[in-house]
Amino acid sequence: MVSFIPGPSQLFLTVPDHLRVALKDGVPSLSHRSKAFEAIYSETADGLRTLLRLSSGFHIAFVSSATEIWERSIQSLVERTSFHAVNGAFSRRYYEVSKILGRQASAQVTPDGTSFDTIDAQPGQELIALTHNETSTGVSLPGDLFRSVRKQHPEALIIIDAVSSLPYVDLDYTCVDSVFFSVQKGFGLPAGLGVWIYNDRCVEKATRMQAAGKSAGTHHSLVSLHSFALKNQTPSTPNVLAIYLLGKVTGDFLRRGISKIRHETEYKAAIVYQALEKHQLIKPFVKQPAHRSQTVITVTAGQRISDFAAVLESKGLHPGEGYGTHKQSQLRFANFPAHSKETYELLVDTISSF
């Protein structure tokens, strides 16, 4: 059975072997204050830097989930105002976190299944939060948007939720200040680790806020995380095994080549969207091709959605349900590096012959 749930998703094929080696080498028993752990942290962070082509002003910290990063980023980077482009349930949740934490959060909302080509934030925002890939609905933001937002709001910190689009998305890191993801999606790993990429501007802002007594949070404030990241450590005992596995899978991705991974992702998305365009009944939920996600493909099939799901299951293809209010009316298909071309070809055949 192949899981198409958009996270936790199918494990990347090398994960079981890496786990075996980790056990043999005693990785779970390593002290998180040992040189051996620092080497693991460094291998993983350096691997990600290479894979994503981060410039030197970017740093990497490890926390427990992307959900935690919503909270920590608002606590550490926003004194008063944040702006959120809400194109689904997860970008909405980020917006709500800012409000719960007492910030003056504002949002521009687009209906589910649509995305943004431009945003209309008031000037003077401290943080602009954009969800590159909305896991709940399968819409993406165009890369050009980041450049135009940077131009319009040069003073704002721009943070990208790329939870379900990395490592696929080729972000222009000169246009953003922070990016985050969790490992149980595109990296094909067991859940339990959030990765926070942030630049020196973020560190400066967090440091100013903390000095002025305006930062909340303790061990996982950005200032605390960064002070440990500089020595390849974490403020408290982390999910050591997950950091190790992320480093190993990142190494596998580097050997396969990020261009090849991107091309394969686009190939798999293209053949599915093509089959959906031709199909009478099963349709892409996202109407506008430019807004369609390459990594989370959401479909509708009218009243026959559960029949379609049953056929998929009979072929060993386990789809993700729709999210929230779309639970009964949609199916979602993760298109991550763990999902092979062959699996996608089988999915396309199953769609076409339904």
Next chain:
Amino acid sequence: MVSFIPGPSQLFLTVPDHLRVALKDGVPSLSHRSKAFEAIYSETADGLRTLLRLSSGFHIAFVSSATEIWERSIQSLVERTSFHAVNGAFSRRYYEVSKILGRQASAQVTPDGTSFDTIDAQPGQELIALTHNETSTGVSLPGDLFRSVRKQHPEALIIIDAVSSLPYVDLDYTCVDSVFFSVQKGFGLPAGLGVWIYNDRCVEKATRMQAAGKSAGTHHSLVSLHSFALKNQTPSTPNVLAIYLLGKVTGDFLRRGISKIRHETEYKAAIVYQALEKHQLIKPFVKQPAHRSQTVITVTAGQRISDFAAVLESKGLHPGEGYGTHKQSQLRFANFPAHSKETYELLVDTISSF
């Protein structure tokens, strides 16, 4: 090589097998909103309830670490005042977390290597935080203390840091309101999961605070954690694999029997402390026998500490270093269920013949 580091420590011997089964059964690819995940949560929580003999008013939530529980417990349970019995570096850190979060935290401090028989908190504390086992120094609190604190401060919530003493410590849960631990110590698991046990009094307090707008934190506030715990879920994607493994190891502990585990722990501690009492050079750091931890044994050996460490390593016994300022002058030995009697007998022989 056996790791005596008091966390991350030696894996419990069944962990590799449980990991293999987890991979075979697709546990890492399960949705955390699926019935299958709810069954895992329920198995783990029920197992812990049985193992620790929790009464029905207690609930169990999963977060990322015990360090996180320091923060979340202050955010969710303390409006103004917390009291901390500081008997080492970790109880001090908990105290500092409360101060960082702007609470009026007070502390009673005892020198490293000593513990408390009574505490002297001002009346009117909202939370009294006691560290049952100080991992940094190897001191414990006597069980009677919890009863006397409850009697003196019936209105206060009493929270126990049992990070490095569960499952060994047989707490009287009628005297405490909350207990927490992390899995990489006594449960012999990979790091990356904190377990928060709390009763209805905690839920009521957290709910009152949240209703009055006085609770901080978002997805991991106690109110949020509890609302999901009631349906065997978590507010965000958790470390699913760790929750699964904790349930399996708890099942192993239940089959072995908690009494047997406790007796073995006491046997192993007794033979080491006996050997140390007789030794000319290697001495227990904790002078008063009643304050000595059964689960983290800390020793000194004067100038010869590094010679002693080298002999241990040559026998395949990897000791933990001293903590913080004691790094060069002490060694620590975790005495967890993962550490066999045979290993401890070898440790005793190595001590005696040094």
